[in-house]
Amino acid sequence: MKIRRNYHLPEAQQEMLGKAVRLEWVTIFFLLTITLVMYLTMGASQAMRTAWIEDVLSLVPPIAFLISVHFRKRAPSQRYPYGFRRLPTLAFLVAAVAILTLGLYMFYDSARSLIGQEHPALGQFDLFGWYVWSGWVMIVALIYSMIPPLILGHMKLPLAKEVHEKTLYAGATMNKDDWLTAGAAILGILGIGLGWWWADSVAAGFISIEVVMDGYKNVHQAMADLTDQRPTKVGGNEPLDLPDRLCTEVR
Amino acid sequence: MRLRTTSFLIWIVAASLLIGGCARYPQDPHGSLDRALTRGTLRVGVLRHEPWVTGAPPDAPGGVEAELIQRFAQDMGIGVSWRWGNSEDLFEALEHYELDVLIGGLTSANPWSRHVTMTTPYFTNHVVVALPPGVTFPDGSPAPAQTPALISRNGGMLEELAWLLKRQELDGVTVAVRPQSSLQETLRGRSAVVVERADLAGADGPIAAEGWEVLGLGFQPTGADLETVHYVLAVPPGENALLVRLEKTLLHDTTPAHIAERLWEESRR
Numbered sequence: 123m124k125i126r127r128n129y130h131l132p133e134a135q136q137e138m139l140g141k142a143v144r145l146e147w148v149t150i151f152f153l154l155t156i157t158l159v160m161y162l163t164m165g166a167s168q169a170m171r172t173a174w175i176e177d178v179l180s181l182v183p184p185i186a187f188l189i190s191v192h193f194r195k196r197a198p199s200q201r202y203p204y205g206f207r208r209l210p211t212l213a214f215l216v217a218a219v220a221i222l223t224l225g226l227y228m229f230y231d232s233a234r235s236l237i238g239q240e241h242p243a244l245g246q247f248d249l250f251g252w253y254v255w256s257g258w259v260m261i262v263a264l265i266y267s268m269i270p271p272l273i274l275g276h277m278k279l280p281l282a283k284e285v286h287e288k289t290l291y292a293g294a295t296m297n298k299d300d301w302l303t304a305g306a307a308i309l310g311i312l313g314i315g316l317g318w319w320w321a322d323s324v325a326a327g328f329i330s331i332e333v334v335m336d337g338y339k340n341v342h343q344a345m346a347d348l349t350d351q352r353p354t355k356v357g358g359n360e361p362l363d364l365p366d367r368l369c370t371e372v373r
Numbered sequence: 374m375r376l377r378t379t380s381f382l383i384w385i386v387a388a389s390l391l392i393g394g395c396a397r398y399p400q401d402p403h404g405s406l407d408r409a410l411t412r413g414t415l416r417v418g419v420l421r422h423e424p425w426v427t428g429a430p431p432d433a434p435g436g437v438e439a440e441l442i443q444r445f446a447q448d449m450g451i452g453v454s455w456r457w458g459n460s461e462d463l464f465e466a467l468e469h470y471e472l473d474v475l476i477g478g479l480t481s482a483n484p485w486s487r488h489v490t491m492t493t494p495y496f497t498n499h500v501v502v503a504l505p506p507g508v509t510f511p512d513g514s515p516a517p518a519q520t521p522a523l524i525s526r527n528g529g530m531l532e533e534l535a536w537l538l539k540r541q542e543l544d545g546v547t548v549a550v551r552p553q554s555s556l557q558e559t560l561r562g563r564s565a566v567v568v569e570r571a572d573l574a575g576a577d578g579p580i581a582a583e584g585w586e587v588l589g590l591g592f593q594p595t596g597a598d599l600e601t602v603h604y605v606l607a608v609p610p611g612e613n614a615l616l617v618r619l620e621k622t623l624l625h626d627t628t629p630a631h632i633a634e635r636l637w638e639e640s641r642r
Contacts, residue, residue: 312388317404
């Protein structure tokens with residue numbers, strides 16, 4: 123079979139891709155610190171555990187993106203004459219399925235604890251010798267978990283559109299929407315403090331629904347891509363107007 | 374989007390300050406603390422477990438945990454009503470909000486922790502192999518000059534690591550232990566030779582004893598850490614106001630050293 127030549131992005135886009143890759147590494151670093159901080163403070167709160175899982179999940183798109191970028195650079199071979207340009211889409215599908223499945227599990231878990239009338243216990247937290255209500259520590263951890271993803275998400279979004287990377291876009295959207303997750307968990311914890319034992323499970327349920335929606339949207343998108351749907355714009359189902367523009371230019 | 378997020382954050386912080394500043398925070402879903410204050414009595418379930426809880430019905434219990442409860446009730450200006458019973462009855466009563474606190478040398482490993490709320494551990498004890506003063510191991514090696522703390526307050530991972538680093542092998546070492554002690558199994562698992570001895574104080578070789586016992590006897594602890602036990606009290610599920618108030622007494626008004634002393638005194642009776 124004839125081995126195709128590898129595709130290379132134009133100069134400007136290549137530079138943006140480089141910037142995106144760097145930002146994804148930074149994202150992974152911050153997500154790891156957030157995961158650690160939240161793990162140390164999460165205690166018995168269902169909402170916080172769900173928010174923690176969601177933060178761990180948001181590591182999936184950046185990792186998938188970095189792997190696919192790495193493999194795409196490889197030149198086509200005898201075995202893979204078309205090169206590895208399908209890889210990003212595959213990575214995207216894997217990421218989306220992981221997110222959807224875990225979101226469903228999280229929803230099941232919060233429903234179970236709500237139905238089982240589980241009353242979360244939030245006692246004193248040992249902060250290096252000082253004792254403070256664990257709810258406050260959790261809220262501080264959650265506020266910290268809001269900030270880096272928000273900033274990074276906003277930085278990556280325009281880049282994703284420019285280089286037409288759906289995995290990057292999905293990850294950036296997840297980061298940007300992280301504030302909703304953290305906000306819901308904070309409200310859940312404040313609710314427990316007010317004596318509403320159900321506030322925690324309800325907040326967890328809300329977060330998990332958000333994750334399921336994220337997962338579903340992305341699975342749908344990835345499936346459409348793999349079945350060779352007509353090209354769409356990044357972050358939506360609108361058809362790419364490239365064919366029309368091409369016709370106009372040529373005429 | 375930025376503006377919405379910022380205003381949301383500000384709202385959250387304001388709400389937190391407002392809530393945190395007013396009345397009692399956190400609150401009990403079932404109002405256990407308020408009811409106890411109104412009632413003027415704290416309903417305490419009692420499980421006999423020497424030297425943590427001593428005595429027998431119908432007398433009021435003695436021991437370290439009974440004293441802690443007395444102090445707790447005194448701080449709040451209310452009395453105590455004791456209810457002796459067996460484990461299952463008392464835990465079920467606690468789960469259904471018919472009791473306020475349960476004492477009985479409970480540990481964090483207790484399976485009822487899924488049904489009721491356990492306080493944060495107020496005393497962590499390491500069960501170790503110790504040597505009488507001036508005695509060495511059969512192979513001639515003396516007890517280490519320094520071991521990690523035998524007693525502490527909820528040491529956590531760093532403490533476990535410290536003990537792991539000082540680990541002492543027990544292959545073939547003869548260790549004296551109390552008759553019918555659960556430690557016999559643990560020791561045999563570490564290939565030690567077990568010998569039963571009722572009075573550990575008079576031993577002339579290695580013994581296996583609770584951390585506070587080793588301190589009281591003045592024996593030298595070795596790096597052979599057999600067990601780590603975290604002691605807690607139990608309150609009804611999710612009653613956070615009561616939990617926080619109780620933990621305040623447990624954590625601020627006592628120290629592990631003081632508790633170890635009391636346990637040693639109580640065990641000598």
